[in-house]
Amino acid sequence: MKAARLSACRYDMPWRRKEDPMTQVLSLCVIVGLITAGVWAADANNAPAGAGDGFVWKSAIPDDCPFERSKTVTGIFFTGRHSDYHVGDTIYPSWASDGNMYTPWTDGVTDGVRCSSGGHPVRGRRTGHAVMVGDDPVKMVIKNTSPPKHAASDPYRGRYPCGSLVHNGIWYYGTYCLGPSAALNHNGFRWNWPNLGPMPGFQISRDLGKTWTPSPLSPTEPLFPEPARYLGPVKMGAPHFVDFGQNMKHSPDGKAYLLGMGAVEDDPKPRPCIKPGPKGTLIEAKGKCEFPINVKMRPGEAADKDLRGLFERSLKQANGKPFDHANLSWITADQVYLARVTPSPETINKLEAYEFFAGHDQQGEPVWTADFAKIKPLIEWNNHMGCVTATYVPGLKKYLMCITDGWPTVSKMTSYILEADKITGPWRMAVYMKDFGEQAYFLNFPSKFISKDGRGLWLCYSANFSSGWNGLDLKFNPPGGRYGLSLHEIKLLGPAGK
Numbered sequence: 001m002k003a004a005r006l007s008a009c010r011y012d013m014p015w016r017r018k019e020d021p022m023t024q025v026l027s028l029c030v031i032v033g034l035i036t037a038g039v040w041a042a043d044a045n046n047a048p049a050g051a052g053d054g055f056v057w058k059s060a061i062p063d064d065c066p067f068e069r070s071k072t073v074t075g076i077f078f079t080g081r082h083s084d085y086h087v088g089d090t091i092y093p094s095w096a097s098d099g100n101m102y103t104p105w106t107d108g109v110t111d112g113v114r115c116s117s118g119g120h121p122v123r124g125r126r127t128g129h130a131v132m133v134g135d136d137p138v139k140m141v142i143k144n145t146s147p148p149k150h151a152a153s154d155p156y157r158g159r160y161p162c163g164s165l166v167h168n169g170i171w172y173y174g175t176y177c178l179g180p181s182a183a184l185n186h187n188g189f190r191w192n193w194p195n196l197g198p199m200p201g202f203q204i205s206r207d208l209g210k211t212w213t214p215s216p217l218s219p220t221e222p223l224f225p226e227p228a229r230y231l232g233p234v235k236m237g238a239p240h241f242v243d244f245g246q247n248m249k250h251s252p253d254g255k256a257y258l259l260g261m262g263a264v265e266d267d268p269k270p271r272p273c274i275k276p277g278p279k280g281t282l283i284e285a286k287g288k289c290e291f292p293i294n295v296k297m298r299p300g301e302a303a304d305k306d307l308r309g310l311f312e313r314s315l316k317q318a319n320g321k322p323f324d325h326a327n328l329s330w331i332t333a334d335q336v337y338l339a340r341v342t343p344s345p346e347t348i349n350k351l352e353a354y355e356f357f358a359g360h361d362q363q364g365e366p367v368w369t370a371d372f373a374k375i376k377p378l379i380e381w382n383n384h385m386g387c388v389t390a391t392y393v394p395g396l397k398k399y400l401m402c403i404t405d406g407w408p409t410v411s412k413m414t415s416y417i418l419e420a421d422k423i424t425g426p427w428r429m430a431v432y433m434k435d436f437g438e439q440a441y442f443l444n445f446p447s448k449f450i451s452k453d454g455r456g457l458w459l460c461y462s463a464n465f466s467s468g469w470n471g472l473d474l475k476f477n478p479p480g481g482r483y484g485l486s487l488h489e490i491k492l493l494g495p496a497g498k
Contacts, residue, residue, distance in 0.1 A: 073430035075493035082480030083487035089462035096166040104161030145209025155314035194326040198222035230314040236260030261333035280472025331406030335377035366424040395454025402443035437463040
């Protein structure tokens with residue numbers, strides 16, 4: 001996300017540093033420190049055989065969790081092996097038939113090129129495209145396939161990458177809008193992109209990212225007919241393709257599936273109003289929030305005749321209404337929604353080509369509809385959801401879903417992993433990782449790097465973009481994270497740590 005980039009270097013495991021004299025024995029204080037930070041040191045009771053320097057992340061599932069507990073995946077073990085790439089964030093690899101992975105990226109520097117998806121309406125709001133070449137997760141070569149592309153976001157002020165799929169040599173690259181600002185001050189608290197906006201379709205490349213055909217859609221004429229008003233909630237927000245493996249090998253029906261995050265209008269239990277407390281703590285405001293939305297036009301927007309008219313119409317729909325406190329933002333949501341489409345250049349940007357999950361019938365079978373108004377949540381956990389991705393794991397014959405609840409957008413973030421036998425559920429809680437990262441976001445499991453038994457994977461994410469905001473200093477946990485591409489080798493544990 002948009003923020004001042006942090007200087008980041010490789011963080012080796014503390015007990016592996018050559019200069020540390022305690023290379024053979026972990027001191028009690030280190031163990032206590034790890035437990036306090038949310039990490040369990042590996043031992044014979046919770047780590048797999050040959051654990052070495054790895055560790056198990058403590059999974060403390062909240063009492064109000066609505067999901068049944070998984071009996072197949074009960075923990076996550078970090079081996080300590082991680083990448084050391086210096087590229088941007090927003091990495092969502094798609095494994096193509098040529099053996100390479102192709103990914104969007106933004107907000108950073110990749111292959112010597114800088115890109116930002118917020119900022120200036122002409123110089124900013126760009127998205128990058130890169131190819132990841134190599135079969136070793138820590139030794140890949142990452143190169144841009146073409147210069148970053150600009151796309152309009154008005155009346156929103158950010159346009160970021162989301163669903164990315166390479167299928168039969170064609171790359172479909174989606175974007176979504178954010179508003180009203182990358183740094184919005186409300187009640188003394190600084191928020192990052194507190195409102196999730198519409199999805200203006202997919203740009204298409206027929207030569208693996210060298211040249212692109214822009215999306216025929218726009219922020220005011222998006223792919224899905226939402227939101228109903230400027231800064232209002234959406235349901236198929238920031239959608240991501242389910243990763244079915246190389247060239248969608250494991251799709252159950254040849255269709256591409258998209259997971260979106262959303263919320264509803266007039267949420268009866270929205271996120272609360274807060275203000276910053278000492279040392280990065282949060283103080284919940286008492287009573288009704290007294291600070292409504294008050295977005296103002298920027299000089300460049302007011303000076304442009306067309307933009308001025310667009311913003312005047314949009315701001316009338318938003319200003320004076322209650323501030324949503326990032327109830328649905330770039331990283332927070334209440335529900336997850338599901339859509340599917342047979343991917344082709346002719347269908348990917350046409351609403352009528354899509355079907356939407358509309359619940360289950362009396363026999364428990366999924367119901368699909370072409371009417372977007374009938375879409376229903378795939379899963380929901382009020383005030384506990386956010387960015388969502390999913391990957392099919394052949395060795396386990398299961399889907400793994402990563403969800404990050406990053407409220408209030410610039411603090412420590414919590415992620416969790418769900419598992420299911422079918423994409424339509426039921427979904428079960430596998431691992432709950434409080435303060436993972438400590439601010440990890442955009443989690444996903446690239447299908448290229450999954451072991452044959454399905455227990456060994458690489459977790460992809462970025463972390464800690466807003467250290468220092470609202471007085472909160474963030475540390476990388478687990479070690480090896482960075483504001484940019486982070487890849488960590490993990491093993492999924494079953495009952496008794498197996």
